[in-house]
Amino acid sequence: MTYLFEPAAITSLPIVGSEKLFPVRRIFCVGRNYAEHTREMGGNPETETPVFFLKPAEALVAEGGDIPYPSATEDFHHEVELVVALKSGGTNISATESLQHVFGFAVGVDLTRRDLQKICKDNRHPWDVAKAFEHSAPCGKITPSEKQSTLPDSAAISLTVNLDIKQKARLGDMIWSVENIIAHLSRLFELRSGDIIMTGTPAGVGPLHRGETVTATVEGLEPLVFRVS
DSSP: OOOSSOOOOOOEEEBTTOSOEEEOOOEEEEESOBHHHHHHTTOOTTTOOOEEEEEOGGGEEETOEEEOOOSSOSOEEEOEEEEEEESOOBSSOOGGGGGGGEEEEEEEEOOEEHHHHHHHHHTTOOSHHHHSSTTOEEEOOBEETTTSOOOOTTOEEEEEETTEEEEEEEGGGBSSOHHHHHHHHHHHSOBOTTOEEEOOOOSOOEEOOTTOEEEEEETTSOOEEEEEO
């Protein structure tokens, strides 16, 4: 079989301690999974549950580098997140069995056109133009779960812009744990190997400008550094 034109290259992420690459199939994202961030965005964590949306695999930028300031926005925001990479999947996965499907963990940043997101929210439109644009998902190297079998609730997650701390929390501050996220997603989608999940961001999201350097970290994982160009 021949194709009409050359198919897109497989999007992948590097793996700590390996020359192999992790092929990425889909990017699932969790919104409003930290109580303080939910309040920051005008919501009520007591009455609202986390929401799900997707980014295309092509939105990934492996290991950071230069991220171009996107078009059509004047309010470009950072959101640091723990990323979960799946080696297998299925449907109706129980929370107790969910970690069996995890290959490893990484640090990612959900980049957002906040002004466009507000327009989408006000008009009850999907968030695609605000979340799913090119270069909107920089992600660091994946640490395999055998090297970092668990990430404790006490593990710090943080983001700095030009060395100024903008976001800082603990993974235990998540409303839904990794196990519960995987279980819930598997009731909505058939999860597959190569899927990654961005698990939500803590409070402190804010604007980025050209020339600024971002450092995103999760304790125990490889940091992610990129510059807005």
